[in-house]
Amino acid sequence: MKLAYYPGCVAQESGKELDMATRWVCRALEIELVEFPNFSCCGSGFIDEANEVLNVALNARNLAIAERAGLDLLTICSTCQGMLSLANLRMKDPKVRTRVEGALKPLGIEYRGTTKVKHLLQVLVEDVGLPAIQNKVRRPLQGLKVGAFYGCHLLRPADELNWESAEEPHSFEDLLTVLGATAVDYRGRVMCCGFPIQFVKPDVASRIAGRQIDDARTHGADAMATPCPLCHISLDAYQNQAAKAVGHPLDMPILHLPQVVGLAFGATPEELGLPRHLVPTESAVAKIGSRVPA
Amino acid sequence: MPEKTVSAQFEVYRFDPAHDSAPRYDRYTLDLAPHTPVLSALLRIRAEIDPSLTLRYSCRSAICGSCAMQVNSKSRLACETQIGPELERNGRIVVEPMRNQAVLRDLVVDQEPFWRHYDQIQPHLILDPRHPMPEGKENPMTPEEVDRFKETPRCIACAACFSACPAVEADPGFPGPMALAKLYRFVVDPRDTAHQDRLLAIQPGGLWTCLRCHLCTEACPKDVRPSERIRDLKEMAIAAQGATEPGSRHAVGFKENIRERGLLSEAKLVRQTSGISGMVGQLGQGVRIYRKKPEILKAPHKIEGLDEVQKIYDALDHTEDDAS
Numbered sequence: 001m002k003l004a005y006y007p008g009c010v011a012q013e014s015g016k017e018l019d020m021a022t023r024w025v026c027r028a029l030e031i032e033l034v035e036f037p038n039f040s041c042c043g044s045g046f047i048d049e050a051n052e053v054l055n056v057a058l059n060a061r062n063l064a065i066a067e068r069a070g071l072d073l074l075t076i077c078s079t080c081q082g083m084l085s086l087a088n089l090r091m092k093d094p095k096v097r098t099r100v101e102g103a104l105k106p107l108g109i110e111y112r113g114t115t116k117v118k119h120l121l122q123v124l125v126e127d128v129g130l131p132a133i134q135n136k137v138r139r140p141l142q143g144l145k146v147g148a149f150y151g152c153h154l155l156r157p158a159d160e161l162n163w164e165s166a167e168e169p170h171s172f173e174d175l176l177t178v179l180g181a182t183a184v185d186y187r188g189r190v191m192c193c194g195f196p197i198q199f200v201k202p203d204v205a206s207r208i209a210g211r212q213i214d215d216a217r218t219h220g221a222d223a224m225a226t227p228c229p230l231c232h233i234s235l236d237a238y239q240n241q242a243a244k245a246v247g248h249p250l251d252m253p254i255l256h257l258p259q260v261v262g263l264a265f266g267a268t269p270e271e272l273g274l275p276r277h278l279v280p281t282e283s284a285v286a287k288i289g290s291r292v293p294a
Numbered sequence: 295m296p297e298k299t300v301s302a303q304f305e306v307y308r309f310d311p312a313h314d315s316a317p318r319y320d321r322y323t324l325d326l327a328p329h330t331p332v333l334s335a336l337l338r339i340r341a342e343i344d345p346s347l348t349l350r351y352s353c354r355s356a357i358c359g360s361c362a363m364q365v366n367s368k369s370r371l372a373c374e375t376q377i378g379p380e381l382e383r384n385g386r387i388v389v390e391p392m393r394n395q396a397v398l399r400d401l402v403v404d405q406e407p408f409w410r411h412y413d414q415i416q417p418h419l420i421l422d423p424r425h426p427m428p429e430g431k432e433n434p435m436t437p438e439e440v441d442r443f444k445e446t447p448r449c450i451a452c453a454a455c456f457s458a459c460p461a462v463e464a465d466p467g468f469p470g471p472m473a474l475a476k477l478y479r480f481v482v483d484p485r486d487t488a489h490q491d492r493l494l495a496i497q498p499g500g501l502w503t504c505l506r507c508h509l510c511t512e513a514c515p516k517d518v519r520p521s522e523r524i525r526d527l528k529e530m531a532i533a534a535q536g537a538t539e540p541g542s543r544h545a546v547g548f549k550e551n552i553r554e555r556g557l558l559s560e561a562k563l564v565r566q567t568s569g570i571s572g573m574v575g576q577l578g579q580g581v582r583i584y585r586k587k588p589e590i591l592k593a594p595h596k597i598e599g600l601d602e603v604q605k606i607y608d609a610l611d612h613t614e615d616d617a618s
Binding site for chain 1: 367383460461463464465468502505506511521522525529539540541542546548549552556557560563567568579583586587598599603607
């Protein structure tokens with residue numbers, strides 16, 4: 001399998017461990033990642049708030065880059081996934097399309113709308129398939145209870161993204177199960193992490209993050225796992241603030257999706273960048289032990 | 295031919311704050327056809343098993359918006375939610391009152407905050423007294439003008455969005471999705487003359503607390519799509535009034551940030567949103583993160599083809615000029 005790799009900003013910057021883990025897992029699954037040094041930011045929902053058509057145009061350019069190479073596009077961030085998918089959809093509106101093409105055509109950029117946008121979670125569950133993933137498991141995550149945390153823009157608006165039920169998704173839990181982990185069922189798994197207002201209303205954002213971590217914790221999670229590096233920032237890097245907001249200590253390891261897969265495939269914590277997390281992940285790794293066959 | 299019935303197990307939230315020290319869940323098992331609405335099941339429980347079960351309902355036809363409640367943790371109109379699919383997915387049906395509003399009794403909540411926020415957006419046309427409508431004349435709109443708010447009049451004020459909203463939960467001062475969607479309806483109404491005042495009034499503490507998580511759009515039984523209307527309001531607020539709030543500074547700062555390199559400069563964005571004083575306030579947290587992730591202070595490389603990105607901005611982005 002060969003895909004245009006769209007790492008997004010954060011995985012190239014403070015969330016570099018996500019990029020490391022993605023490359024490790026894709027190597028193990030023989031997914032070829034084709035890199036494009038001309039991809040720009042997806043706008044992260046913020047450019048969309050400031051100027052919707054500009055946001056669609058920037059993403060139409062990104063999509064046209066993959067399209068020219070004849071590749072579908074792989075995202076590793078729920079927000080990138082949402083923004084790029086919705087750009088494909090908005091481009092079906094003739095009024096938007098005319099304005100965007102007015103900006104792209106003079107640059108020789110042609111957008112046809114044939115490139116599919118797929119998040120790593122979708123590629124793993126739908127394209128690689130759960131049986132093939134199970135075959136690669138060398139260190140089953142037995143004994144590890146994981147709360148999947150989807151991230152809003154992978155799921156919603158469901159009628160526009162046209163993937164899973166936004167209220168009762170199960171892909172992530174299905175994946176965790178074949179990796180040997182126990183998926184924890186809790187309401188917070190489809191909720192918001194608070195990230196969009198982390199710098200705007202930090203107190204409100206922290207209450208929201210704390211609420212979801214608490215929810216996972218009271219349902220027995222040893223760790224949470226997310227397919228979105230922005231959720232990771234909120235839940236991991238700002239977990240100390242979330243703890244202050246809920247008024248009691250929190251000590252919840254937050255794993256990136258490919259880190260969970262990589263651990264089950266036998267990667268070391270260092271190969272997956274786990275030491276880069278703010279909340280130590282050792283307690284979660286200790287649960288699964290190091291039962292990797294020599 | 296009558297439909298085959300199934301044995302349906304209900305767990306219903308029961309709480310009378312005047313008498314109970316804590317809520318409890320009462321279990322009921324009924325034989326029902328899979329297409330039975332949850333509301334009909336609850337009414338049967340009340341008629342045949344426990345007359346004290348308290349709930350709010352009226353039309354039974356998804357028009358009045360009275361019977362919104364949580365069915366298996368989802369905000370739903372009980373009258374249009376059939377038991378079959380719920381049983382298939384969850385094996386049982388847990389019925390709870392809506393969230394983010396105090397429980398008065400069982401499934402009935404106090405809707406006062408919901409309506410208070412609605413009243414505060416002044417949900418009526420505001421006309422300029424200097425230009426009164428000529429007596430006996432209409433104030434016509436074109437079909438295109440009406441189309442701009444074709445979704446919001448579908449709202450039945452059931453408060454499912456208010457119940458689903460994490461910003462309402464974490465910040466009682468946030469007006470909530472329904473009030474903001476209604477505000478949008480008046481801000482794009484060409485007959486209304488208070489557009490600017492409305493946008494000014496809603497920005498501090500209101501508009502920019504929205505997380506655009508789309509939980510409201512998902513919960514809405516009438517496809518009003520509040521989160522998308524709130525997005526529209528944000529773009530209109532920036533176009534009309536510039537980046538005046540931390541929220542709008544963040545959105546505009548982000549946009550400008552990407553223009554420079556094509557990728558995000560994380561530290562610079564914090565400065566754009568919070569200013570120097572805000573950055574000082576976040577210094578401790580910044581140092582904590584920097585120790586593990588030193589990349590936060592580094593500006594990213596400039597992408598190849600940055601000139602293309604900048605030309606797209608030149609062609610489509612004029613908001614900052616308009617605002618200044």
